[in-house]
Amino acid sequence: MVKTKKEIILDTALELFAEKGYDATPTSLIAKEAGVSEGLIFRHFINKENLLEALVKAGYRRIADKSRGLLTDHDPAYLIQDVLELPLRLVDEEKNFWRMQYRLVNDTIAQRHHARYMKSVNYKLTEAFEKLGYAEPKLETEALMIIVEALWKFYVAYDDRSHLVNIIGIFKEKYKR
Numbered sequence: 001m002v003k004t005k006k007e008i009i010l011d012t013a014l015e016l017f018a019e020k021g022y023d024a025t026p027t028s029l030i031a032k033e034a035g036v037s038e039g040l041i042f043r044h045f046i047n048k049e050n051l052l053e054a055l056v057k058a059g060y061r062r063i064a065d066k067s068r069g070l071l072t073d074h075d076p077a078y079l080i081q082d083v084l085e086l087p088l089r090l091v092d093e094e095k096n097f098w099r100m101q102y103r104l105v106n107d108t109i110a111q112r113h114h115a116r117y118m119k120s121v122n123y124k125l126t127e128a129f130e131k132l133g134y135a136e137p138k139l140e141t142e143a144l145m146i147i148v149e150a151l152w153k154f155y156v157a158y159d160d161r162s163h164l165v166n167i168i169g170i171f172k173e174k175y176k177r
Contacts, residue, residue, distance in 0.1 A: 006044050008034050014055050018099035024050055024106070049109070056104075056113045059097040063090055066119060070123065076128035080175045083125055083144065084168050087152035088161070095156075102156040118145065147171060 016025045020121035025117035028047050031038040045051040067090065071082060088131070091098045122141055129137035155164045 005034075005036055007038060007043055007045060009036060009051070010055060010058065013051055014096050014100060017052070017055065017103065017152075018096040021103045022048075022100075027051075039166070041087075052104075052107075053109050055097075055100070056109055059094060059101075060113045060117050061134060061176075063094060063097070064120075065088070066093055071124050076131040079124060079128045080144070081172050083148060084151075084171050084175070086121070087098060087148055087155055088164055090169060091152055092161075098156050102133045102153060121145070144175075 009030065013025070013030050016030055016033060026042050027038050030051075031041055034041075034110060041051065045054060047073050067086065069107055088150060101114065122145060126141040129140045135139045151164065151168065154167070155161070
């Protein structure tokens with residue numbers, strides 16, 4: 001399938017933002033690496049911030065599509081296990097996206113879209129803890145989500161899959177019912 005110039009710009013920007021960071025990547029470099037004019041970037045996205053917004057939205061759309069089936073388990077104990085696996089699965093499937101997100105951890109655009117995605121995970125996780133009879137399901141959810149956040153950031157920062165698998169195994173054992 002032949003990519004459009006817009007798709008090439010998005011792919012190139014994602015790769016460069018993941019590698020160098022948003023602030024350190026001028027649109028002139030994106031244009032050069034994508035083999036397009038800088039004007040074409042602005043024609044498609046108006047400015048660099050809109051380009052970032054398009055990347056973040058598209059990334060979370062892909063992730064939501066890929067994770068939709070992961071969090072449909074009717075057994076609440078298995079759902080918790082699946083949530084613990086999310087950092088591993090999602091980063092493996094979208095490494096550059098998560099590398100970019102890691103660099104944008106304090107960016108408003110990235111935070112807004114991340115919070116929107118995590119809201120559905122939080123809801124399902126709270127429901128699972130309620131069904132399992134935890135005394136503080138919302139607090140359990142909050143604690144587990146802090147762990148999940150730390151796990152994906154660890155994986156992106158250190159790129160050590162086998163160590164992450166071992167860490168996830170420890171938490172899966174703790175939440176085993």
